[in-house]
Every structure is written in structure tokens, then in C-alpha cells.
Amino acid sequence: MTSVNHQPMHSTIPPVIEAPRSSPGRPRRGRTNTELYAWMFMRISGVVLVVLVLGHLFIMNILDGGVQRINWAFVAGRWASPFWQVWDLLMLWLAMIHGTNGLRTIINDYTRRDGTRLALKGLLYTATTITIALGTLVIFTFDPTLQ
Amino acid sequence: MWSWVAHRITGVLTFFFLFAHVLDTALVRVSPESYDKVIDTYKNPFVNLMEIGLVGAVLFHALNGLRIIAIDFWSKGPRLQRQMLWLIVAVWVVVMVPGAFFMFKHSFEVLFGSK
Numbered sequence: 001m002t003s004v005n006h007q008p009m010h011s012t013i014p015p016v017i018e019a020p021r022s023s024p025g026r027p028r029r030g031r032t033n034t035e036l037y038a039w040m041f042m043r044i045s046g047v048v049l050v051v052l053v054l055g056h057l058f059i060m061n062i063l064d065g066g067v068q069r070i071n072w073a074f075v076a077g078r079w080a081s082p083f084w085q086v087w088d089l090l091m092l093w094l095a096m097i098h099g100t101n102g103l104r105t106i107i108n109d110y111t112r113r114d115g116t117r118l119a120l121k122g123l124l125y126t127a128t129t130i131t132i133a134l135g136t137l138v139i140f141t142f143d144p145t146l147q
Numbered sequence: 148m149w150s151w152v153a154h155r156i157t158g159v160l161t162f163f164f165l166f167a168h169v170l171d172t173a174l175v176r177v178s179p180e181s182y183d184k185v186i187d188t189y190k191n192p193f194v195n196l197m198e199i200g201l202v203g204a205v206l207f208h209a210l211n212g213l214r215i216i217a218i219d220f221w222s223k224g225p226r227l228q229r230q231m232l233w234l235i236v237a238v239w240v241v242v243m244v245p246g247a248f249f250m251f252k253h254s255f256e257v258l259f260g261s262k
Contacts, residue, residue: 046212066252092169103162134170
């Protein structure tokens with residue numbers, strides 16, 4: 001394009017402005033902001049999980065005798081309180097989705113063939129759906145009179 | 148770059164454990180006996196060591212995650228990223244030393260006598 005300026009004043013060649021490069025064969029990607037929302041979700045859920053997970057680890061592994069005191073009755077006592085039910089439910093959902101999105105990124109980074117990528121993501125989403133459903137069911141249908 | 152690698156490894160490790168952990172906790176819905184039996188594996192001294200490793204992995208991932216957020220959203224973040232890495236390593240050590248001590252106390256007593 002700058003060649004226009006270097007032409008002699010009396011040139012008979014008309015200035016040519018090239019058409020902007022476009023790639024007609026490739027549809028425009030990124031019409032939605034999904035990746036931005038995923039990026040934002042990792043940061044927001046991450047901050048919440050720092051509190052939920054580190055609190056969980058401290059209570060379960062360090063406080064008051066740690067893991068040695070945990071048994072069925074201990075869980076029954078905790079889940080008698082809606083506070084801990086909500087805590088565990090929120091932790092389950094956020095941690096599962098946070099981890100799934102993290103692994104999705106890793107799959108995108110390291111898989112080379114489309115088929116491999118598709119298969120791994122299919123496996124990931126299936127495992128995530130089943131695990132979230134199972135965990136949610138357990139928290140909501142837990143029966144403290146089972147003993 | 149190595150903090151990025153460590154962030155991935157600790158993340159994947161924790162995520163895979165999470166699947167197993169939801170499954171073992173689901174046994175509270177089956178029977179008290181089956182839940183107590185699976186929870187007993189967590190009380191084994193060797194598994195106890197792996198739990199300390201898991202806590203260490205989660206703690207690093209949490210601290211480094213906060214560092215990433217600071218780099219992304221705090222105007223001085225990118226300039227101070229290296230200092231913040233040393234800061235989180237220091238916090239990690241300060242938390243993990245007493246943390247590991249209290250987590251392993253019972254296993255130590257089981258292994259070496261007093262209990």
C-alpha cells in the first residue's frame with residue numbers, strides 16, 4: 001500500500017488499494033463470550049472455594065482430633081444443620097464445575113486429534129454430571145435415622 | 148512458568164480425588180457400617196500421609212489461584228508477580244508445618260508406640 005507513495009508523479013499506473021484480507025473459507029469464531037464467562041467463573045468460584053474447601057479441610061483433618069473422629073454419626077450430626085448442608089452442596093457444585101472447566105482447558109491444550117478431544121470431553125462431562133447428581137441426591141435424601 | 152505447571156498438576160490431582168471422595172461419601176446413604184468401613188481407610192497412617200500431600204496440593208492451588216487473581220485484577224499485580232510467588236510459598240510453609248504436625252500426630256502415636 002505504501003508503494004503508492006513511491007510512484008513517480010507522472011506515472012500512468014493508477015494507484016491500487018488492495019482489498020482487505022479476508023478468509024472466506026473460515027467462519028468467524030467467537031461470536032459469543034463463553035470463554036470470557038468461563039474465565040470469570042474460574043476466578044469467582046476460586047475465591048469462594050478457597051473459603052469452603054480450606055474450611056472443610058481444616059475442620060475434617062485438623063480440628064478436634066482430625067480424621068480420626070469422623071464416622072457416620074459425625075456426618076449425621078453435621079447434616080442435621082442446613083448450614084453445613086448448604087456449605088457441602090455449594091462446595092460440591094462449585095468444585096466440580098471449577099475442576100471440569102480446568103480439565104476442559106487441559107484437554108484443549110494437549111489433544112491433537114479432533115476425535116480424541118471429543119471423546120475425552122464426552123467422558124469428562126458424563127463423569128461430572130453423574131458425580132454432581134449423585135452428590136446432590138445424597139445431601140438431599142440423607143436419612144439420619146438410618147442407624 | 149513452574150508455578151503454572153504446579154497449578155495444573157495440583158488442580159488435576161485434586162479433581163480426580165474429588166470423584167473418589169464424592170463416591171465414598173455417598174456411602175452415608177447406604178448404611179452406617181459401609182460408610183465407617185470406607186472412612187477407616189482414611190485413618191490408616193499411609194493414607195494419612197497422602198492426605199497431607201492432598202492438603203498441601205490444595206493449599207498451593209488456592210494460594211496460587213489468589214496470586215493469579217491479583218495479577219489479573221490488581222494494577223501492581225503483574226509487576227509484583229515474582230514477589231507474590233515467594234509470599235505464597237512462605238505462607239504455604241508456615242501453614243503446612245503445623246498442619247502436617249496435627250494431621251500426622253495420631254498416626255505417629257499409632258506407629259511409634261504411645262497409642
